[in-house]
Amino acid sequence: MWSHLDANMHMRHSAYADFAAQARIVVLDRLGLDLKAFQHLKIGPILFREELVYLREVGINEHLKVTVELTKSRADGSRWSIRHEVYRADGVKAAVINVEGAWLDLEKRKLAKLPQELVEQFNRLNRSEDYEELAG
Numbered sequence: 001m002w003s004h005l006d007a008n009m010h011m012r013h014s015a016y017a018d019f020a021a022q023a024r025i026v027v028l029d030r031l032g033l034d035l036k037a038f039q040h041l042k043i044g045p046i047l048f049r050e051e052l053v054y055l056r057e058v059g060i061n062e063h064l065k066v067t068v069e070l071t072k073s074r075a076d077g078s079r080w081s082i083r084h085e086v087y088r089a090d091g092v093k094a095a096v097i098n099v100e101g102a103w104l105d106l107e108k109r110k111l112a113k114l115p116q117e118l119v120e121q122f123n124r125l126n127r128s129e130d131y132e133e134l135a136g
Contacts, residue, residue: 002060011058017050020084020097023066031121033114043112046104053096056088063089069128071098074136077122078102078113 006012024045028034038044058064065087072081084097105112114122 005060009059011062013052013054016052016054016086016095016097019064019066019086020099023068023084024082024099027068027125028122031124033118033121037118041115041118042106043103043114044106045101046111047099047101049098049100051098053098054094055096056092056094058086058088058094064094065089068126070125070131071128072100072132072134073123074134076113077119078111079134079136080122082125083128 004011004015004018028045067083067085067087069083070080071083073079079100079102081098081100084099085093086095086097088094103112103114104110113119
């Protein structure tokens with residue numbers, strides 16, 4: 001989209017993070033971790049760290065594929081890391097986005113845990129080949 005371009009006429013840096021965030025929300029929604037569930041529980045995902053590695057340019061009107069893989073997680077899903085890979089339509093990997101996050105209680109403004117039934121749904125996320133279970 002035009003609004004995703006920077007002065008060099010390729011996708012601006014923050015648009016990659018926006019696409020990764022949208023991909024996470026879509027995948028969580030498909031697992032039953034949707035906005036309605038989060039609103040009911042008064043929790044939501046929060047990021048502690050976001051790392052973007054740019055590999056190739058993405059130009060205007062290019063179609064993209066964004067993958068979502070769980071790379072690290074505690075067994076209870078309370079802390080997690082997700083890797084996104086952004087591919088252009090020609091199959092070239094354009095970027096890698098790594099995020100580390102948890103769940104935030106939106107009323108207490110403190111970290112929270114998912115109810116067990118949602119932990120089971122969260123644990124159905126695709127796992128990377130180098131997946132690591134975190135202690136804790």
